[in-house]
Amino acid sequence: MNILILGSGGREHALAWAVMQNPKCDKLIVAPGNAGIEAIADCASFDIMDGAVVVGFCEENSIDFVIIGPEAPLAAGVADDLRSAGFKVFGPSAAAAELEASKAFTKEICDACNAPTAAYGHFTDADAARAYVAEQGAPIVIKADGLAAGKGVIIAMTEAEALAAVDEMFDGSFGAAGAEVVIEEFMEGEEASFFILCDGEEVLPIGTAQDHKRVGEGDTGPNTGGMGAYSPAPVLTDAIAQKALDEIIRPTMAEMAKRGTPYQGVLYAGLMIKDGQPRLVEYNVRFGDPECQVLMMRLGAQAFDLIQAAAEGRLGEMRVNWAEDHAITVVMAADGYPGTYNKGSVINGLDTMPEDSANMVFHAGTALKDGAVTATGGRVLNVTARGASLAEAQARAYKMVDGIDWPEGFCRRDIGWRALG
Numbered sequence: 001m002n003i004l005i006l007g008s009g010g011r012e013h014a015l016a017w018a019v020m021q022n023p024k025c026d027k028l029i030v031a032p033g034n035a036g037i038e039a040i041a042d043c044a045s046f047d048i049m050d051g052a053v054v055v056g057f058c059e060e061n062s063i064d065f066v067i068i069g070p071e072a073p074l075a076a077g078v079a080d081d082l083r084s085a086g087f088k089v090f091g092p093s094a095a096a097a098e099l100e101a102s103k104a105f106t107k108e109i110c111d112a113c114n115a116p117t118a119a120y121g122h123f124t125d126a127d128a129a130r131a132y133v134a135e136q137g138a139p140i141v142i143k144a145d146g147l148a149a150g151k152g153v154i155i156a157m158t159e160a161e162a163l164a165a166v167d168e169m170f171d172g173s174f175g176a177a178g179a180e181v182v183i184e185e186f187m188e189g190e191e192a193s194f195f196i197l198c199d200g201e202e203v204l205p206i207g208t209a210q211d212h213k214r215v216g217e218g219d220t221g222p223n224t225g226g227m228g229a230y231s232p233a234p235v236l237t238d239a240i241a242q243k244a245l246d247e248i249i250r251p252t253m254a255e256m257a258k259r260g261t262p263y264q265g266v267l268y269a270g271l272m273i274k275d276g277q278p279r280l281v282e283y284n285v286r287f288g289d290p291e292c293q294v295l296m297m298r299l300g301a302q303a304f305d306l307i308q309a310a311a312e313g314r315l316g317e318m319r320v321n322w323a324e325d326h327a328i329t330v331v332m333a334a335d336g337y338p339g340t341y342n343k344g345s346v347i348n349g350l351d352t353m354p355e356d357s358a359n360m361v362f363h364a365g366t367a368l369k370d371g372a373v374t375a376t377g378g379r380v381l382n383v384t385a386r387g388a389s390l391a392e393a394q395a396r397a398y399k400m401v402d403g404i405d406w407p408e409g410f411c412r413r414d415i416g417w418r419a420l421g
Contacts, residue, residue: 001024001025001026001064001065002026002027002029002061002062002063002064002065003019003025003027003028003029003063003064003065003066003067003304004028004029004030004031004057004058004061004063004065004066004067005019005028005029005030005031005041005066005067005069006030006031006048006054006066006067006068006069006070006073006078007030007031007048007068007069007070008030008032008033008034008037009034009069009070009289009364009365009379010289010290010292010293010329010331010362010363010364010379010381010382011069011070011286011287011288011289011290011292011293012030012033012034012037012069013034013036013037013293013362013363013364013382014292014293014295014296014297014360014362014382014384015067015069015287015292015296015303016028016030016033016037016040016041017040017296017360017362018296018299018300018301018303018304019067019303019304020040020041021300021301022301022302022303022304022305023301024304024305024308025304027042028040028041028042029041029042029043029044029061029063030042030043030044031043031044031045031046031048031057032044032045032046032048034363034364034365034366034367034376035363035366035367035368035373035374036361036362036363036366037363038368044057048070048073048078049072049073049076049078050078051076051077051078051080051081051082052081054066054073054078054081054082055081055082055085055087058082058085058087059085063087064088065087065088065089065090065308065311066082066087066088066089066090066091067089067090067091067307068089068090068091068286069286069287070286071097071100071101071147071284071285071286072147074091074092074094074097074100074265074285074286075094075097075098075100075101075147075285076094077093077094078091079091079092079093079094079097079265080093080094088308088311088312089311090264090265090266090307090308090310090311091264091265091285091286092263092264092265092285093261093264095261096256096261096262096263096264096265096285097285098261099252099256099263099267099283099285100147100282100283100284100285100286101146101147101285102145102146102180103143103144103145103146103182103282104122104145104180104182106280106282106283107120107122107182109252109255109256110252110280112255113251113252113254113255114251115247115248115251115252115280116247116248116277116278116279116280117279117280117281118141118184118185118186118187118272118279118281119184119185120182120183120184120185121182121183122145122180122181122182123180123181123182123183124179124180124181126166126167126170129166129170129181129183130163130166130167132183133159133162133163133166133183134159134163136183136185137159138156138157138158138159138161138162138186139155139156139157139158139186140156140159140162140183140184140185140186141153141154141155141156141183141184141185141186141187142154142156142162142165142166142169142181142183143181143182143183143184144169144174144180144181145179145180145181145182146174146176146179146180148174148175152169152174153223154168154223155186155223162183166181166183169181187272187274187279187281188272188274189272189273189274189275189279190235190272190273190274190418191210191211191270191271191272191273191281192208192209192210192233192235192236192270192271192273193208193209193210193211193229193233193268193269193270193271193288193291194208194236194241194244194249194268194269194271194278195207195208195209195266195267195268195269195287195288195291195295196245196249196266196267196269197265197266197267197306197307197309197310197315198253198263198264198265198266198267198310198315199264199309199310199311199312199313199314199315200257200262200263200264200313201257201262201313201315201316202313202315202316203245203249203250203253203267203315204306204310204315204318204320205241205245205320206266206295206299206306206320207231207232207295207298207299207320208231208232208233208236208241209229209230209231209232209233209288209291209294209295210229210230210231210233210235210418210419211226211228211229211288211290211291212226212227212228212229212412212414212415213226213227214227215227215333215337215338215412216412217412217413217414218414218417222338222339223338224333224337224338224378224379225289225338225378225379226288226289226290226291226331226379227330227331227333227379227411227412227415228290228328228329228330228331228411228412228415228416229288229290229291229293229294229328229329229415230294230326230327230328230329230390230393230394230415230416230419231291231294231295231298231326231327231328232326233419234419235273235418236271236273236278239276240273240276240277240278243276243277243278244269244271244278247278248269248271248278248280249267249269252267252283253267264310264311264313265285265286265310266285266286266287266307266310267283267284267285268283268284268285268286268287268288268291269283270282270283270284289364290329290331290364290379290382293327293329293360293362293382293384294327294328294329294384295327297327297329297357297360297384297385297386298322298323298325298327298386299320300357302320302321305318306318306320324388325386325387325388325393326386326387326388326389326390326392326393327384327385327386327387327393328384328385328387328390328393328394328397328415328416329362329382329383329384329385329397329415330382330383330384330397330398330401330411330412330415331364331379331381331382331383331411331412332379332380332381332382332383332401332404332406332409332410332411333378333379333380333409333410333411334365334375334377334378334380334408334409335408335409335410337378337379338378341378342408343374343375343376343377344369344374344375344376345374345375345406345407345408345409346372346373346374346406347366347372347373347374347375347380347381347404347405347406347409348372348404348405348406349403349404349405349406350373350404352403353400353403353404354400357386358385358386358387358396359384359385359386359396359400360384360385361381361382361383361384361400361404362381362382362384363380363381363382364377364379364380364381364382365377365378365379365380366380366381375406375408375409380406380409381404381406381409383397383398383400383401383404383411384397385397385400390416390419390420391420393416394415394416394420397415398413
């Protein structure tokens with residue numbers, strides 16, 4: 001098969017790495033890709049947000065299957081355009097992608113199907129939002145309603161912080177994403193990520209993970225797109241996962257189908273777990289980043305078989321073959337991230353890194369310039385390892401980190417601390 005992956009981050013490098021291991025893959029193209037992806041697949045440059053352009057590329061290059069990595073082209077309807085043109089594609093329609101594109105839409109779905117989640121208010125007016133904050137008090141969570149690249153959430157521990165967050169969003173700090181705001185009850189507990197493949201009717205859990213959102217060790221400092229992750233997440237036990245399926249995931253899928261917008265793709269459920277009870281924090285309509293990296297490391301070649309079955313409505317016949325293993329990924333970011341950071345610094349030592357089924361450096365924000373790998377983003381590398389235990393995987397990952405020569409970068413040294421105690 002000729003396979004196209006849309007995207008340029010660590011998630012897409014991990015997907016490409018897994019797809020390339022599957023014997024069904026004859027040719028893989030990633031658009032636009034990055035320096036790491038370029039080493040294992042062909043890269044192409046075109047506007048992945050323009051469905052007509054994507055369809056044209058697929059026709060010209062005899063593409064058999066498309067995997068859409070990021071949320072933005074999904075929300076823009078690129079999957080709809082591909083399906084209309086007769087292509088097999090992994091990813092939800094624009095209507096179904098509202099589960100991530102609008103926090104208020106997800107809350108409405110939860111209300112309709114009685115899925116447990118935080119109490120909330122939805123606002124299009126700053127004064128009404130400020131009044132709600134004053135009424136509810138703190139701690140409280142302020143969310144930009146739309147897509148904000150994983151950064152439109154502020155956990156305010158004081159009323160003053162909450163009011164400042166409301167003003168920041170309505171003043172345009174998050175662009176169009178903050179034109180509407182959802183304000184939620186602060187949920188106590190431990191957060192984990194649950195990944196489920198959906199084909200419009202059937203659902204198939206494919207793994208759990210736990211992300212580290214804050215930039216500093218011990219989960220301190222501002223939120224980021226994610227500084228590392230590990231899989232599986234011990235807090236998401238089999239019993240709790242089953243509860244989440246029965247009380248949150250399946251009711252959501254039934255409600256989406258009832259509305260004429262069945263969901264096909266991967267559903268990433270962020271869950272808050274307390275006293276054995278999961279509650280929905282948010283849905284994402286794509287693989288998490290950096291959670292995808294640890295999932296792909298554990299799934300390997302079977303990942304594409306599962307993805308293909310979801311796209312073709314065959315999930316009912318599929319099973320996940322898990323090894324008794326653990327995976328961890330450590331994000332190396334540019335100094336200053338998630339604030340202002342410089343681009344263009346050279347990263348050395350990558351050619352000495354082991355690359356096999358237990359050790360990989362996935363590229364997130366890199367480019368090749370004059371033969372050198374340079375940093376082009378805030379989160380730049382995902383140093384990823386597997387092991388028989390999480391401690392073994394962690395030791396492998398940090399050994400690789402220590403072999404990378406990049407003075408302008410940094411990482412957290414405590415990824416996995418919750419599970420490792």
